Amino acid sequence: MNRTLRRLLSLAGGLLLGMLAALVAVSPAAAHQTRVSGAAVCQPDGTYEITWQVNNGSWENRYAQITKLVARPQEPIDGIKVGSAISADTDGNGPKGVVTGVQRVPGTTTSATLTVSATWFERNGDRTGISSTDSGHAAGLKGTCRKTPQCVGMAQATYKHTFDGAKGRATIELAGDLPLCKDQKQEFLLVSYFAPSAEASWPQYAHDHHIAAIDATHRKVELKVDVPKCYTQIDLVWGGKSELITPMLAKGKRYGDKKLGSKGKPGNRSAGPLGAYNGGAVSCAQPKATFVPACDGSVTVHLSGGRYPVTFRVTAAGVDRAAEVPAGKSVKLQLPAGTGPIVVAERGKEVARYLWSRPSTCGLPTMSTESTCTELKVTITHPGQGMPPMEAVASYGTQDRKITASDGRSETVVFAAGRERVVNVVFDGDDYKLIGEYEDPGTCEKLPATGAMTARISLIGVLMVAFGAALIIFVRRRKTSTDER
Numbered sequence: 001m002n003r004t005l006r007r008l009l010s011l012a013g014g015l016l017l018g019m020l021a022a023l024v025a026v027s028p029a030a031a032h033q034t035r036v037s038g039a040a041v042c043q044p045d046g047t048y049e050i051t052w053q054v055n056n057g058s059w060e061n062r063y064a065q066i067t068k069l070v071a072r073p074q075e076p077i078d079g080i081k082v083g084s085a086i087s088a089d090t091d092g093n094g095p096k097g098v099v100t101g102v103q104r105v106p107g108t109t110t111s112a113t114l115t116v117s118a119t120w121f122e123r124n125g126d127r128t129g130i131s132s133t134d135s136g137h138a139a140g141l142k143g144t145c146r147k148t149p150q151c152v153g154m155a156q157a158t159y160k161h162t163f164d165g166a167k168g169r170a171t172i173e174l175a176g177d178l179p180l181c182k183d184q185k186q187e188f189l190l191v192s193y194f195a196p197s198a199e200a201s202w203p204q205y206a207h208d209h210h211i212a213a214i215d216a217t218h219r220k221v222e223l224k225v226d227v228p229k230c231y232t233q234i235d236l237v238w239g240g241k242s243e244l245i246t247p248m249l250a251k252g253k254r255y256g257d258k259k260l261g262s263k264g265k266p267g268n269r270s271a272g273p274l275g276a277y278n279g280g281a282v283s284c285a286q287p288k289a290t291f292v293p294a295c296d297g298s299v300t301v302h303l304s305g306g307r308y309p310v311t312f313r314v315t316a317a318g319v320d321r322a323a324e325v326p327a328g329k330s331v332k333l334q335l336p337a338g339t340g341p342i343v344v345a346e347r348g349k350e351v352a353r354y355l356w357s358r359p360s361t362c363g364l365p366t367m368s369t370e371s372t373c374t375e376l377k378v379t380i381t382h383p384g385q386g387m388p389p390m391e392a393v394a395s396y397g398t399q400d401r402k403i404t405a406s407d408g409r410s411e412t413v414v415f416a417a418g419r420e421r422v423v424n425v426v427f428d429g430d431d432y433k434l435i436g437e438y439e440d441p442g443t444c445e446k447l448p449a450t451g452a453m454t455a456r457i458s459l460i461g462v463l464m465v466a467f468g469a470a471l472i473i474f475v476r477r478r479k480t481s482t483d484e485r
Contacts, residue, residue, distance in 0.1 A: 033057050034064060034086065034118050036136025042107065046147030050103045050138045052077060052114050056086035057097075061123055063087045066099075067131070068117035073109060077101040086118065107145030112138040151181035151216065159186075159214070159270035161260050165234035165277020168192055168227040172212070172260070172270065173220040185215035187240030188260070190223035193248065194284040194307035194327075195231040204233055205307055205327055206246035213240070228307070230284035235259055236275025238266045247327075284308060289344040289352035295362035296386040297337025299354065301344065304330040312351070316342040337388050365390055365405060367425055367434040373444035376415040378423055378436060384408030396423040396438070 035055040040048040056064045064086045071077055080101030088097050105112055115135040120128045158175040170190050174180060189211050193204040207228050212221035227234065237243050238258045245253050257264035260275040267275075286306035293299050303312050305325045312323045316339035325331045335342060337356070344351045358364075363383030370377040378394050382405035389406035394413055397420040401413035415423070417438065425434040 033132045034116050034134045036114050036116050036134050038103075038112065038114060038136055038138030040105075040109075040112065040138045040140035042145035043104075044148035044150075046107045046145055047104050048107060048109055048112075048141060048145050050105060050112055050141075052080060052101045052103060052136070052138070054080060054084075054086060054099050054101075054114075054116050055097055056088055056118075059088065059120065061088045062120050062128065063123070064118040064120050064132075066116055066118050068115075068133075070115040071103065072111075072113045073105050075103050075105050077103045077114070080114075105141075107147075108143045110141050110143040112141055114138075149178060152176060152178045153181050154184045154186055157186065157214075157269070159260075161236065161270045161272035161275070163236050163260070163273050163275045163277075165275075166227070166279055168208075168225040168234060170223045170236045170260075170275065171220065172214065172223070174214050175271070179216050179219060180214055182216045185213040187211055187213045188221065188223065189235075189237040189239055189241070189243055190225050191235050191237065191244060192225040192227050193233040193235075193246075194228050195233045195278065195280065196284070196308070198231050198280050199278055200233065202248055202250040202252075203308075204246075204248040206244065207232070207307070209241075209244060211240050228280065228284060230282045230286075230307070231280035232278070232284075234277040236261075238270070285310065287312065287346040287351050291342065291352070291354040293356050293359050294386070295359060297356055297388040299335045299339070299342060299356055301333040301335060301342065301354075302330055303333065303344070305346075310346055313345045314342065315345075316340055362387060364432070365392075365427070365434070367436055369423065369436040369438070371439045371441060372417065373441060374417050376417055376423060376438045377412055378403075378415070378425065379410050379412040380405045380425065380434075381410040382406050382408050390427055392425050392427040392434075394423060394425045396420060 035057060036052070038050045038052045040050045043049050054066070066080070066082055066084045066086070069077070069080065069082055078101055080099055084099050086097060086099055103112070113135055115133065117131065117133040119131040122128060152174075157180055159172055160175050161170060161172040163170045168190070172188050180186065189209060191209040192207045194207050195201060195204045208226040210223045210225050212223050214221055223236070225234070235255055236259060237255050238260060243255070243258060245255065248254070256262070257267045259267050260270040261272050262268055262274065284306050285308035287310050288304045288306070289312070290302045291299055292302065301314060303310075303323055303325050305327065307327055309327050310325045312325065314321045314323060314333055316335055319335060319339055319342075321333065323331050323333060340355070342354045344353070363385050365383055366381045368379045368381075370379070376396055378396075378401070380390075380392060380403050382390060384407065389404055391402070391404045394401045394403055396415040397418050399415050401415065403411050403413050403425070405411045421438050423436040423438065425436070427433070
């Protein structure tokens with residue numbers, strides 16, 4: 001009986017070993033397990049993007065179908081879903097035998113898992129009756145993903161610049177790749193000054209300035225100013241019009257570290273040369289006087305001092321005046337007619353000298369003459385137009401007459417007619433002369449011929465009498481001589 005039992009047990013054991021061998025032959029241990037993996041990458045918006053892959057294990061061309069998904073965290077996965085088939089060849093959505101999905105999780109996430117349950121099918125669609133559940137972890141999750149800035153704020157922005165003070169040119173550009181944030185702008189000021197010397201000295205007066213701003217749409221700006229043709233200072237400044245200093249006085253405000261390229265803030269937030277220049281070759285204080293004569297003899301004196309205050313002294317006959325001219329301004333002085341030479345001086349140095357002369361636009365006096373047998377009448381007509389009275393001397397032969405005309409009226413002088421034909425009228429104080437002519441009316445009665453012709457006749461008569469007397473004396477002497485013989 002014991003022998004029979006031992007035989008039965010041996011037979012049963014053999015059958016069991018055969019069945020196990022058959023199962024091993026038809027079902028490799030790992031072939032029907034899915035493989036799950038994930039990789040996380042930090043995104044600019046501050047979230048992790050996890051790319052999940054599920055592989056079917058390539059079980060002798062059998063395919064798997066996902067029956068359940070469990071994600072931790074629970075954010076949805078785009079591309080992997082229940083019912084997705086995982087082919088050993090291709091599923092049309094990725095590499096052979098792989099399905100891929102994407103999941104977005106917060107940037108603070110430190111761990112993520114995906115658990116996949118699948119059942120396996122023969123290529124003809126028959127179930128194998130084998131299922132599996134597998135999990136995978138995402139790599140690269142550190143919980144430190146932060147939103148990448150899309151712009152830079154004014155408080156953090158830095159710049160780089162160029163500066164050519166002698167030419168009054170500068171450029172400023174935002175550093176880095178990011179633009180300035182929306183609705184923010186940073187202004188910069190380029191300003192040129194008139195200066196007392198080619199070195200830093202005061203007072204200084206703004207001549208020209210240019211303001212430009214960098215904002216979300218303008219990364220770079222160019223600034224240009226006019227440079228005075230005299231001593232000058234040029235500054236490139238952090239800020240806009242509210243930063244402009246004018247005038248810049250000896251004990252007044254300064255730009256200091258606001259000049260771009262300075263060692264301190266905010267100027268050190270722009271990389272480049274120091275935005276300061278002093279130069280020029282001539283003084284900006286240029287006293288000048290010009291004169292505008294009027295037809296009435298008065299003179300308007302225009303005084304200007306350039307870009308610095310100047311005090312002038314104006315002297316003439318009966319005039320001694322001081323005139324203060326502000327920087328960049330001009331002053332007019334009106335001097336009456338008859339003041340003679342006008343002298344303008346500044347700090348004891350003569351600036352200009354002037355003597356009134358008639359403007360070319362002023363009218364001139366005119367002359368007319370009237371001749372009779374006994375008189376020559378000369379009439380002078382004043383031109384009016386506010387001209388002063390005009391004094392003149394009219395000369396005819398040895399006769400002189402003074403004449404004064406004014407206010408557009410006419411004045412007449414009379415000469416006794418003589419043999420001279422020309423009359424000259426010379427005006428006082430002017431290099432101006434009028435010339436007229438005596439014209440014989442042709443109706444005057446002729447006087448007897450006396451004068452030179454009578455003298456000639458008388459001389460001939462005297463000569464004839466003398467000749468007759470000499471002839472008588474000669475005849476008498478001849479007769480006496482004959483009688484004595």
